[in-house]
Amino acid sequence: MTRSTESRIDHPEWQYLDLMRQIWTQGDERMDRTGVGTRAVFGAQLRFDLSQGRVPLLSTKRVYWKTATREFLWFLTGDTNIRSLCAQGVEIWTDWPLDRYRRETGEAISRADFSARIVADAAFAAQWGDLGPVYGKQWVDWPVYEPAGQDGAGGNLYRRRAQGVNQVAELVDGLRRNPGSRRHIVEGWNVAELDAMALPPCHKTYQFHVAGNRLSCVLYQRSCDVVLGLPFNLWGAALFVHMLAQQCDLEPGELVWMGGDTHLYLNHADLIEAQLQREPSGDPRLVIARRPESIFDYAIEDFAVEGYHPQGHLAAPVAV
Structure with missing residues (x-):
């Protein structure tokens, strides 16, 4: 057995590279919202073991995980x-x-x-x-409207409650009190507010599942830029699991990522071809330095990654 063959059997990153290759060679090519054009498949799945600090950090290009972490912590503030x-x-x-x-x-x-x-x-x-009510606003302050009497014509009036639903806080509470529930969900797709968002949520639905003492997550992503978005999305979802597990006295289990429109932009051709020539390696692990009082109290300094030795940076333009 060659080293390359062993790598293909053992390393979870081959799932990502195989998906990229499938899209690039077999995907449906069409024009998209940005005018750049994509090749896409519909319906994809990746699975990653998160036990013992494991994280799906790509090694075939550098993923700036601290940047992705800062973004995730920003989501948790509800800032827009x-x-x-x-x-x-x-x-x-x-x-x-x-x-x-x-x-x-x-x-x-x-x-x-x-x-x-x-x-x-x-x-x-x-x-x-x-940016409008994107991601974190929906996660920690989903709007709630309450009856506020009637207007002169007898129609019902409603006013927005000062504080909406904090889905993340309710998730933590639910995992602690009722781990067997099938309702451990954080949802970003607020139909009533999509038009007010700079970009409707791509990684839209997170569902969590407890089996024994292991916490797992399914992330459904309606639209996925495999080159630029997916590496950050995988990291963010894995980070979410690790933080929740720590807060709820559970062990990280598995991340299951599911993609709807899963695509590669045509102007990323050079990066795609270069990355597909590389082989994954390494076994990065996340280390969380402390356990804050709540999931909203983590800071960037609380996180470190050991054993991450990525290959060279590959740059690609963002399609807006």
């Missing part, structure tokens, strides 16, 4: 403005507000200058940096 992200050097969400700013003002500002102005000018950030 990019200002705090930009202040940390995280530019994952900058392109959407930047695109809107350029369209509406006609100013050909650079991304770096736009981001710097967002950080320096609170009023500018309030006007141009908000």
Whole structure:
């Protein structure tokens, strides 16, 4: 048995590379919302063992897991403005507000200058940096409307409750009190607010399952950019499981990722071809330095990854 064959049997990253190869060689090619064009398959699944600190960090290219972690911690705050992200050097969400700013003002500002102005000018950030009720807003403050009497014509009036549903807090409580429930779900697809979002949620539904003392997660992703999005999405979901397991006195089990429209952008061809020539290696493990009082109290300094030795960085443009 060759070393390459052993790697294919043993290393979970081959699932990702095989999916990429399938899409690139067999996917349906069509134009998409961005105008760039994709090749896509519909319905895909990947499974990863998360026991003993294991995490699905790709080794065939560098995944900036600290950036992804900062984004995930930002989700948990419920914030929808990019200002705090930009202040940390995280530019994952900058392109959407930047695109809107350029369209509406006609100013050909650079991304770096736009981001710097967002950080320096609170009023500018309030006007141009908000993304609408994306991800974290739905996770920790899903809107609830309560009866507020009737109008003059006898119609019912409703007002929005000051604090909506904190799905993450309820999830933690449910896992502790009733681990066998089939309702351990965090949902981001709020139909009533999709039009107000800079980008409707791609990683939309997280469902958790406890078997014995092991916590597992199914993540359903309606739309998946396999090159740029999926490496971050896998990390974020795995991180979520590890944090929840620690908070609920459980052990991490398995991450099951399920994709709807699972695609590769045509302008990522060079990266795809290069990555498919590489072989995965290593066995990265997540280390969490402390157990905060709640899942909302983690900081970036609480996380470290051991045994992660990725191959060289591969860059690709974002399709907005």
